[in-house]
Amino acid sequence: MADKKGTVGFGVDRQEYKMRLFVTGASLNSARAIANLKVILETYLKGKYKLDIIDVHQEPHKAALEQIIALPLLIKSAPGVERRLIGDMSNKEKVLSGLGINV
16 A cells, blocks of 8 residues: 655645754664655655755764764754654654654
């Protein structure tokens, strides 16, 4: 059974989602987080998001600025309030909820 596309809460469905995913190189958890997140974003926000993937080994200054304490870490900076999600993004319902997407 195919997933239905979700609706974005609070009338923000036309706004672009801006996110940064902080990872640690090519680790297994980082690879899973990237793959899982891309599937979710392409399914529910296709054409409505900007995702920057930041390797903390290559850009440690960005991790320091954000005070990263655990990885992988997704920071959604827009629309709405900033939200942070930690983990490999395998729990689709938690990721969608964290992004403010109602399914």
